[in-house]
Amino acid sequence: MKLIAITSCSTGIAHTYMAAEALEIAAKDIGWNIKVETQGSVGAKNVLTQEDIEAADAVVIAASTSVNKDRFHGKRLYEVDVNDAIKNGQQVLKDSLQAPIYGGAKQTETIKVEKESNNNFKGIYAHLMTGVSYMIPFVVAGGIMTALSFAFGGINSEGAIAEAFKTIGGTAMGLMWAALGGYVAFSISDRPGLVPGMVAGMLASSSGSGFLGALLGGFIAGYSVLGVKKAFVKLPEKFEGLMPVLIIPVLSCIITGFLMVFVVGKPLTWLNETLTSWLTSMSGASSVVLGVILGAMMAIDLAGPIGKAAYFFGVASLTALTQGQTSPVMAAVMLSGMVPPLAMALSSTVLAKKKYTRDERESGKTAWILGLSFISEGAIPFAVADPIRVLASVTVGSAITGALSMVFNCGLAVPHGGFFVLLIPGATSNVFMMVLALAVGTVVSALLVSLWKKEK
């Protein structure tokens, strides 16, 4: 048998090497071949080559930190704690031969989290990316289900099948906040971070503070777990068992939750309310200016408090309509809300493929569908990874679309539905101009972000 292994521990001083030695001793005792790469605080040693990986019957990862597994697609991959390798080397080696094949059909890559860089910018970026990579599948599943509910049941999702799709999609979509907050925190403080992080994500969702709130909540949760751990270092031995099941989850949730409710949530909710009343006072202004403002608001925080304010302003404009009328405000709001995901889809799957990771290109494909369904959240994975370039670019395009929609005197009589409502007679006015307004904004944003983004 020919095996390969990676060992790694949090300080990277001792256990990494003890585990490596233990595996080497165990392999020698049972007459197998093994090569062990150590990922300690001096960096990787005895690095596995492509030939080593190809020749190996199985891969063992004995680690208490996140280890990059990209290299091992299609290999039997067995993951254990670093201590298991020290304690039961032979058993670990034998079990690895029964392990499942990693990433069967080239799945999402795990993002490497480097413990050493925990406290600098690179660390923060790694936490962000961990959160995003766990969130994307929720957005995709939820978004596509929601789109299907429109396809089956029209704009109001009528009928049992459409309603079911809507419920399932809404639930999956709603969990993306928990996934984002939870896995940002997980990346910072490992398993104990999940509980407060997920709670923070849901609090952000229910208080309307959107993805910025969920993101912030994830960081607060992660660091509050680290803080609680530090504060209880001196706990007597007999109470140590209480740390993971009682003390850490309860205290970290209290700290994170109170910060979310009383500190993070407040200004964001306030923002939402202030903007709504400001927009109402704007109604008299030139319709083009209003289009620009609404368009920009729809994109700037991707269905966060600002976008929600603009959206509900649009919905409110529908209530004043009589039979047969359409609302120009609602048209501007919906079209500009479709720009961010469509622009990111265009940029990542057509214009500038090379500037995106494989994961991002995959979510770019679904962003097409999400954009056509008026689900602005489709652009969130891109925005979280590169907020300034992405948000600025999509905001410009959305503002253009909002203004054009007003100029072309487009109108919409329903609150949702995306591209699908354009097909419904009577729901829209100037439908071809709507498509034009949408296309112009999308192309402008996509060009901007494609040129601005850095090469990978």
Place this chain on the structure above:
Amino acid sequence: MNIQEYISKDCVTFQLQADKKEAALKEMAELLYQAGKVKNLSLYLKAVEERELEYTTGIGGGIAIPHGKSATVPHACIAFGKSETGITWNSLDEKPVYCVFMLAIPEHEDETHLDMLSTLARKLMHQEVQEALLQANDIDTFYQAIE
């Protein structure tokens, strides 16, 4: 360069008094502090205790290797302590610990020193080294055991 240079005689004791992990950590850290290897005792001890919380350093075979990485350590070094009666440590094999290697690691350390520490860690996994350490009762037999 060899391991002996990292374990100076004044950081080795064959009469550890403690019978519990916490007390043993303190006793060993004081040994390093008395020898001037650690500038701030409580800061260093805190780093070691935090490390202990992550997972046990009792690696089985009666050996433990607590370690702390801290800015209060100027140069990498090791203290060794032996207990006659055994110390409860919550080890991987759930047996008491008789030999304690305490590693003091500076915040920024160059590779040669860290390589030396990892060499020691690797040696401790071998049964013959573990047995020789349990037999060792003075500085010379101790140095022989780890060479």
